[in-house]
Amino acid sequence: MTAALRIDNVTVSYGAICAVRDAALTVAPGEAVAVIGSNGAGKSSLLRGVMNLASRTGRITFQGQQLESLRPHVIRRAGIGYVPEGRELFPNLTVQEELTLGARMIPRADRPQMLEQVFGLFPRLRERAKQVTRTLSGGEQQMVAIARVLMGKPTLLLLDEPSLGLAPVIQDVVFAALDQLRTAERLSMLLVEQNAYRALALCSRAYVLETGTITREDSCETLRNDPAIRSAYLGH
Amino acid sequence: MLIQQLINGVLASGIYALFAVGFTMIFGIMGVLNMAHADFGMVAAVAIIWCVGAGVAPLPAVVVAAVVMLLIALIVERTALRPGRRYSGDAAVEMPLIASIGAGMILQNGAAVIFGNKALVFPLRLRGFFHVGDYLVSQGLALSLVVSAVLLAGLEVLVSHTGFGRQVRAVAQNRNAAEIMGINTERIILLAFAISALLAGVAGCLVGVSYGLVAPYMSIPYAIKGLVAMIVGGVGSLPGAVIGALLIGLAEALTVNWLGSQLRDVGVFAVLMLVLAIRPAGIFRLAAVR
Ligand SMILES: Nc1ncnc2c1ncn2[C@@H]1O[C@H](COP(=O)(O)OP(=O)(O)OP(=O)(O)O)[C@@H](O)[C@H]1O
Numbered sequence: 049m050t051a052a053l054r055i056d057n058v059t060v061s062y063g064a065i066c067a068v069r070d071a072a073l074t075v076a077p078g079e080a081v082a083v084i085g086s087n088g089a090g091k092s093s094l095l096r097g098v099m100n101l102a103s104r105t106g107r108i109t110f111q112g113q114q115l116e117s118l119r120p121h122v123i124r125r126a127g128i129g130y131v132p133e134g135r136e137l138f139p140n141l142t143v144q145e146e147l148t149l150g151a152r153m154i155p156r157a158d159r160p161q162m163l164e165q166v167f168g169l170f171p172r173l174r175e176r177a178k179q180v181t182r183t184l185s186g187g188e189q190q191m192v193a194i195a196r197v198l199m200g201k202p203t204l205l206l207l208d209e210p211s212l213g214l215a216p217v218i219q220d221v222v223f224a225a226l227d228q229l230r231t232a233e234r235l236s237m238l239l240v241e242q243n244a245y246r247a248l249a250l251c252s253r254a255y256v257l258e259t260g261t262i263t264r265e266d267s268c269e270t271l272r273n274d275p276a277i278r279s280a281y282l283g284h
Numbered sequence: 285m286l287i288q289q290l291i292n293g294v295l296a297s298g299i300y301a302l303f304a305v306g307f308t309m310i311f312g313i314m315g316v317l318n319m320a321h322a323d324f325g326m327v328a329a330v331a332i333i334w335c336v337g338a339g340v341a342p343l344p345a346v347v348v349a350a351v352v353m354l355l356i357a358l359i360v361e362r363t364a365l366r367p368g369r370r371y372s373g374d375a376a377v378e379m380p381l382i383a384s385i386g387a388g389m390i391l392q393n394g395a396a397v398i399f400g401n402k403a404l405v406f407p408l409r410l411r412g413f414f415h416v417g418d419y420l421v422s423q424g425l426a427l428s429l430v431v432s433a434v435l436l437a438g439l440e441v442l443v444s445h446t447g448f449g450r451q452v453r454a455v456a457q458n459r460n461a462a463e464i465m466g467i468n469t470e471r472i473i474l475l476a477f478a479i480s481a482l483l484a485g486v487a488g489c490l491v492g493v494s495y496g497l498v499a500p501y502m503s504i505p506y507a508i509k510g511l512v513a514m515i516v517g518g519v520g521s522l523p524g525a526v527i528g529a530l531l532i533g534l535a536e537a538l539t540v541n542w543l544g545s546q547l548r549d550v551g552v553f554a555v556l557m558l559v560l561a562i563r564p565a566g567i568f569r570l571a572a573v574r
Pocket residue numbers: 062065066067085086087088089090091092093094133242
């Protein structure tokens with residue numbers, strides 16, 4: 049079976065600084081895969097590399113299609129939805145406008161139904177539809193960042209620390225939504241997280257990234273019970 | 285006399301607003317000042333003179349001028365402004381600013397070499413007046429005001445109420461985010477640039493229609509007024525640029541009335557300093573494009 053995402057020998061660098069070195073990973077269709085690692089390990093750089101937002105070498109294939117030379121908007125249109133670190137919303141657009149922008153690549157007739165589905169996932173956004181995003185709370189902004197990507201019906205989601213800066217109850221909402229997308233929609237996901245507890249609970253397989261190098265790959269279940277992982281990433 | 289000058293001020297502001305809106309739109313979207321912007325107006329006007337001089341009928345001449353101006357605008361964008369977008373180090377803002385000043389000089393000097401450094405008679409003049417009570421209204425400037433109002437209203441609808449406008453605002457607010465949302469940001473920037481250049485082209489031609497003369501170096505005072513109007517109105521705001529242009533037109537007319545025409549620019553800059561002293565961000569803080 050063709051992998052949803054396949055990364056081979058990928059190196060991401062910022063000038064002389066090498067943030068990811070010779071990484072390889074795969075995400076099968078419908079699979080949720082986590083990449084865990086501490087601050088500065090290169091998690092965000094890995095995703096930026098996939099989206100062609102940072103300079104990189106190596107091979108990146110999405111459903112068999114090579115992505116290396118494509119610009120980010122073309123990669124998005126191919127079906128990869130990217131929720132970046134720090135949300136990156138449009139501060140003076142309303143929630144409604146963000147969602148409308150996100151739906152540009154699906155047929156007009158499908159948009160109302162998609163909007164209902166997204167509001168079902170994040171009911172809070174329906175109440176905030178007319179509000180500009182810069183006045184939303186951090187949790188609501190994170191919901192918009194995920195929701196606007198879902199509007200375009202991606203087949204693969206790249207998520208960069210969706211738990212960052214959110215209170216545990218809001219994290220619950222966000223991760224419950226992701227879990228539903230994984231089980232009900234069979235959406236492939238590559239989740240990058242410092243919050244290893246959340247990541248290992250949501251995903252089935254994980255990679256460990258340490259200072260730019262992937263050092264381990266295993267099932268989440270195994271990693272959750274591994275003493276070394278527990279002390280390094282789960283704090284107990 | 286005072287009222288006559290106020291009428292003149294309002295009439296003149298239409299052309300200023302067309303220039304100001306282009307400056308503010310490009311700054312709002314690209315984050316750089318295009319100092320060659322007003323020169324696109326000169327290019328369009330001299331292109332019409334050249335075409336009509338070569339025996340082309342007025343309407344096709346306008347079309348040819350528009351195409352020539354758009355091509356030149358495209359070259360300026362590619363050579364002076366685009367390199368700054370692909371580079372994010374020090375002076376990423378200053379680089380295109382200086383480059384566009386250079387581009388403007390090339391256009392001015394180029395026109396002076398081809399047409400001579402002198403005022404040229406614009407063939408499509410509208411130099412008559414009509415009377416409104418005791419006052420005189422220039423037909424050319426009245427037409428300019430109407431054309432400007434229609435174009436600016438159209439632009440406002442385009443930016444605030446269409447899918448294209450939503451994409452323009454998204455690019456202005458967060459270019460990387462727009463790109464990862466599937467928006468071809470280079471294409472949006474290029475289209476917005478072409479629209480702003482067309483507005484400048486119309487403004488340059490309206491100068492010819494209203495005053496009868498255009499010249500290779502005519503763009504300099506219009507560039508200054510356009511920039512001042514942009515800052516007075518609040519950078520990035522389309523309605524702000526229009527209000528700024530109106531204030532400047534009025535200030536200029538009043539200075540001419542009270543202090544004489546040699547001091548006309550004093551009034552323009554007095555408005556700038558006064559507004560900045562009271563509202564440092566300009567009149568409209570909440571920008572329309574951003
Ligand atoms: N734009 C940049 N220019 C230079 N170096 C960078 C840049 N962005 C990241 N780096 C460096 O690359 C390395 C990896 O950064 P990255 O943001 O990918 O880490 P991360 O795993 O996402 O960390 P965090 O958990 O803090 O988000 C770091 O050493 C960082 O300093």
